[in-house]
Amino acid sequence: MQNLEAFSKLLGSPKNIVITTHHKPDADALGSSLGLGGILKKKGHTVSVITPTDYPAFLNWMKGNDEVIIYEANNQAVSKDLVEKADVIFCLDFNTLSRINELGELVRASSAIKVLIDHHLEPEPFYDFQYWNIAAAATCELVYELLVKMNYESLLDKDLAECLYAGIMTDTGGFRHNNTTANVHNITAKLISHGADNARVAKLVYDTNSLDRLRFMGYALSEKLTVLPEYRTAFFAITSEELKRFNSKTGDTEGLVNYALSLEGIVLAAVIIDRTEAVKMSFRSIGPFSVNDFARAHFEGGGHRNAAGGKSDESLEKTVEKFLSLLPAYQADLTNVKITNQVN
Ligand code: 5GP
Ligand code: MN
Numbered sequence: 256m257q258n259l260e261a262f263s264k265l266l267g268s269p270k271n272i273v274i275t276t277h278h279k280p281d282a283d284a285l286g287s288s289l290g291l292g293g294i295l296k297k298k299g300h301t302v303s304v305i306t307p308t309d310y311p312a313f314l315n316w317m318k319g320n321d322e323v324i325i326y327e328a329n330n331q332a333v334s335k336d337l338v339e340k341a342d343v344i345f346c347l348d349f350n351t352l353s354r355i356n357e358l359g360e361l362v363r364a365s366s367a368i369k370v371l372i373d374h375h376l377e378p379e380p381f382y383d384f385q386y387w388n389i390a391a392a393a394t395c396e397l398v399y400e401l402l403v404k405m406n407y408e409s410l411l412d413k414d415l416a417e418c419l420y421a422g423i424m425t426d427t428g429g430f431r432h433n434n435t436t437a438n439v440h441n442i443t444a445k446l447i448s449h450g451a452d453n454a455r456v457a458k459l460v461y462d463t464n465s466l467d468r469l470r471f472m473g474y475a476l477s478e479k480l481t482v483l484p485e486y487r488t489a490f491f492a493i494t495s496e497e498l499k500r501f502n503s504k505t506g507d508t509e510g511l512v513n514y515a516l517s518l519e520g521i522v523l524a525a526v527i528i529d530r531t532e533a534v535k536m537s538f539r540s541i542g543p544f545s546v547n548d549f550a551r552a553h554f555e556g557g558g559h560r561n562a563a564g565g566k567s568d569e570s571l572e573k574t575v576e577k578f579l580s581l582l583p584a585y586q587a588d589l590t591n592v593k594i595t596n597q598v599n
Contacts, residue, residue, distance in 0.1 A: 256386045256401065263405060265368060265384075269299045270342040273367070277349035278356055279505065280310040282460055283422030284348040287372065287394040289319040290418035291345065294402060297410045303337050305330075307356040311506020313463050317421070318414035326358050334358065341367040346382065348394035348422075350375035350557070372397050375558055376547050389559070392434035395422030399442050413450030420451040421460055428513070429461070432561070471501035475511055482518065486582040487589045489515035490525035492575045498528070512537045522592045523549075523585075527578065529571040536565045536574070542592040544585075553581055 256262055274292050276284035285306070292302045305324045314320070326334045338344065338358070344367045346352075352359030362369065363381060371382035374391040391397050399419055402408050411419075423443055427435040430443075447453055475491050482489045491511060501507070508528060515524035516539045523544060526537045536554055538546035539562050546563040550556035556565025567574040582589075 256384065256404065258384065259404060262370075262384050265343065266295070266298065266300070266405070269301070271337075271340055272300045272302045272343045272345065273337050273341040274302060274304045274345040274347060275355055275358060275362065276304075276306060276347045277354045278307050280306050280308075280314070280348075281422075281509070282314055282425040283393045283395055285310055285314050285317060285320075285323075286418040286420075286422035287347045287398045288345075289317045289323075290395060290415050290422075291347065291372075291398045291402075292319055293412075293415040293418070294407050294410050298407070305334050305337065305358065307358050309505050311509065312504065313460055313506060314421075316459050317418050319418075326356070331357075335361055338362055338365050338367070341365060343368045343370060345370045345372065347372050347398070348375075349373060350378040352379060352381055372401065376560070377551075377557065390434075390436075392432070392436065392439050393423045393426035395419040395426070396439060396442055399446070408445075411446075411449040413452070416446040416449035416451035417456050420446045420453060421456050424453075424456060425460060429457070465502075465504070465507075467502045468504075468507045471497075471503060471507060472511065472514075474501065476514060480515060482521075483582065484520070486586055487520055487522040487592070488524070488582060489518050489521045490527060490578070491515060492571060493526065493528045494571060495529040495531060498530075512539050515539075516541065520594070522589050522594070525578065527571065527574055534567040534569065534571050534574045536567065536578075538563045538565070541594060544588055544592055549581075549585070553577070 272295055274288045276288045288304045292304050295302045303324060305326055307326050309325050324330045324334055338361045344362055350373055352363055369382040371385040371387055372394055373387050374389055374394055376389055386397050386401050479491045512524050512526040522541050524539045528535050538550055540546045545560045547557050547560050550563040550565035554565025554567055556563055558564055
């Protein structure tokens with residue numbers, strides 16, 4: 256944050272605040288929004304958290320969940336009003352206004368002061384204040400740092416610490432990815448000192464599967480995984496009929512892409528899913544191969560170097576064809592990657 260003094264002054268008196276986060280919020284998106292929102296409420300501000308869409312039920316335990324306004328769930332008018340009347344709008348865990356769908360143009364048009372807190376590559380410059388760092392594992396990590404800088408840390412309680420903990424836990428892949436720095440562990444320790452129950456959060460987020468979801472995962476692993484050793488690529492393509500067959504709920508496909516990446520020797524993993532509104536894609540990679548560049552160049556997306564997403568307005572079949580047709584141009588990049596943790 257370059258103008259911390261001006262930012263502190265801005266929040267020095269009660270304001271109408273909107274906090275928003277990306278399409279289909281994950282634990283980092285929702286946890287950072289509710290964690291920051293809870294603190295700002297304690298400081299006397301009026302705070303509304305607006306998400307563009309719904310999010311997985313395994314995040315419903317978060318403090319403040321009951322008051323979240325889901326834009327697409329018939330809350331367009333109330334959201335528009337709140338965004339128009341806001342003094343300050345916080346944009347958390349996303350880098351371009353297109354990531355919040357129709358809400359994006361409302362935010363752009365609002366005369367509110369806009370604050371970006373994010374860790375994605377190449378943000379669109381729509382904000383007045385930014386706390387942005389691509390080296391951060393999670394937006395929750397950045398929110399914690401900002402709370403410390405603002406002298407708000409003492410306001411953290413068990414519930415809010417758990418919101419922030421959840422985002423750090425999931426964006427580091429359960430403290431396994433190479434973004435799990437000493438800073439991450441230090442902050443995590445602080446959050447536990449503030450009361451966060453790490454085992455409880457892990458259980459709520461990772462170990463609350465429905466039978467449908469487990470069966471879907473089993474089906475996808477046994478029937479739907481395509482492996483292309485010549486491109487060190489593995490992917491799943493999932494039809495809308497398959498989602499229906501397994502009664503798939505928001506969040507049920509989360510984590511599937513990691514199974515493709517976990518295959519020995521694989522450098523690029525993808526999940527390509529026919530959602531009704533569009534074909535959505537999740538990409539993961541190992542080492543220097545940038546799925547941010549790949550998603551940005553070909554699938555209207557982006558994210559981080561090793562985790563990104565994108566979409567396509569074509570059919571699932573056509574999207575898979577396009578994905579496959581792109582691989583030869585990347586063959587050298589994919590096969591040159593050294594997997595340092597490989598045994599042989
Ligand atoms: P996931 O594959 O888990 O949905 O997303 C991986 C990362 O890429 C997350 O940080 C997410 O915010 C980002 N991401 C996912 N989809 C998109 C997209 O369509 N556009 C952009 N710019 N980023 C995305
Ligand atoms: Mn994040």
